[in-house]
Amino acid sequence: MALRHAVLAALLDGELSGYQLAKAFDMGVANFWHALPQQLYTELSRLERDGMVAGREVVQDARPNKRLFRVTDAGQAELERFASAAAKPSFIRDDLLVKVQAADSVSTGPLIEQLTERAEFAEAKTALFEALLLKMRDGLGEDEFLKYGERIGPYLTCRRGLEFERGNRDWCRRTAQVLRERAHTSEASRVRS
Amino acid sequence: MALRHAVLAALLDGELSGYQLAKAFDMGVANFWHALPQQLYTELSRLERDGMVAGREVVQDARPNKRLFRVTDAGQAELERFASAAAKPSFIRDDLLVKVQAADSVSTGPLIEQLTERAEFAEAKTALFEALLLKMRDGLGEDEFLKYGERIGPYLTCRRGLEFERGNRDWCRRTAQVLRERAHTSEASRVRS
DNA sequence: GCGTCATACTCAAGAATATGAATAGTCATT
DNA sequence: AATGACTATTCATATTCTTGAGTATGACGC
Incomplete structure (x- = not known):
């Protein structure tokens, strides 16, 4: 349960699709938390199931349709809880x-x-x-x-x-x-x- | 197969027991690679099974006995192979x-x-x-x-x-x-x- | 008209990592 | 005499992460 919070924090900047999120994580820009696209799609599904993000379908004609996600109140509350809890020490793996x-x-x-x-x-x-x-x-x-x-x-x-x-x-x-x-x-x- | 090389590299400094290795990893001094004791014991067993480290029992009277490990020639060769292969990009997780x-x-x-x-x-x-x-x-x-x-x-x-x-x-x-x-x-x- | 890249996402299997619980003796402190 | 801390290790389970493959559409250059 750690990628979860990284995703929530990234979505605070605005609605994002899994694909856009994946690009942000690939850059390492968003959170300095590494994750592959598959993990992000999986995590987004879990978060939606748990009511922490809400997705809406956006129909596009020049491209495949996409789903944009935003943080719900429950997600916001979870972030708040997470931010107040003790942090694990960081580590490099190189x-x-x-x-x-x-x-x-x-x-x-x-x-x-x-x-x-x-x-x-x-x-x-x-x-x-x-x-x-x-x-x-x-x-x-x-x-x-x-x-x-x-x-x-x-x-x-x-x-x-x-x-x-x-x-x-x-x-x-x-x-x-x-x-x-x-x-x-x-x-x-x-x-x- | 990544902890494996961190363990081998740490053992280059001399013979170490699983316990000593665990302390070094906990400090983050040895390799800047985070690992819990259990993982290290498991990895040492695997490395020994694969002939890359050799262990010897050291009997102690004031403390529990321990096993000291050293890198074998095969282990050295594996390190050489690893060092020449392309490195994965590093990442922080914090x-x-x-x-x-x-x-x-x-x-x-x-x-x-x-x-x-x-x-x-x-x-x-x-x-x-x-x-x-x-x-x-x-x-x-x-x-x-x-x-x-x-x-x-x-x-x-x-x-x-x-x-x-x-x-x-x-x-x-x-x-x-x-x-x-x-x-x-x-x-x-x-x-x- | 063909290959390649970018968008957009899913599924499955396997390897690696983390968590929790146990054992067992010694030493120092309260 | 009990409590907790340090040495030293093992086993089992759960979660997380990585790898590899697959689907589909449209745009772009040659």
Whole structure:
């Protein structure tokens, strides 16, 4: 029962279809909670069954029909309950960190490659988040927006996402650099030191 | 098959029992991969069955006996294979971020409390990681250690952990501050603006 | 007129992860 | 002398997440 609240929180921004929700989750923009489309459709069905979201069919002619969902009062109450309950500690799960942990006993070539790739990915996400923040505050200064804006939840979580991706980018670059330099320095000289 | 590699990577530091491994994972120090003791015991059994780790019984008199595990050649080969394969993108899963996403439509009191608590937790982890880094490089300067040190994997991942927790701490503090300031600014004045 | 991409969604099976409960001895505190 | 905390591990069950496949329509470029 955790994806549930992420979906509810995402739907606060307005009505969304399962498909749109899936895109938002894929971006990682909405909630910094990862989920595949199938999970979201399943969760939306469950939420509707439990009366926490309400869906309405929207007929489209140029595309397949879709169902837009909105949070009901019961859903809102559930969010309130969730927000007041103790939070579980967060955790990262990252293949790349596991690989770097083992860096001393595996070939560093592929590692450097993956770190470089990840750094680029993080850089792209950084740019995306920056643009998103700018768009959300819509001309206002950050301080002003945070004081008087009407919808700051997504803005605040996006700020965390931005810092996280900057951290990722920097760490990946530095780590790749360290591994590259050690590849130059020969094994022999390392042992001698 | 993902916890598997985290366990193998953690065991590179030396022989560990399931219990010790569980503590390392609980700290989040070892791999930045979250797992409960039960999962680790199960995974160790599987790894032993598959010949990737070898366990030996250690008889203790003041305590229950334990089994220490080390990585075998097959385990090492599996790690090598894993490190060369493409990494899945990382993701954070954080209740607190979901709650802040919904900040505009839930009571902010409990949120501020949880953010403050989390900031303190992150601060404590920051201090822990800093001490750990200092201990790992054992007197050497960072650059020197990273060039000539023999075991830099855990050091590099710890650096990421440190930056992550610093980011957490700062974001939690700033976010709590924003919510506190908005609590002062009345709802009425916000709507007027 | 063909392949490919984007929209929009569903179903099933399997792997991974989380939860809850037990066992059992030692040590320190109240 | 009872209570709780730490070491050390196991078993069973439940939930969640991932993987893979499948359906259908229309738009776009070549």
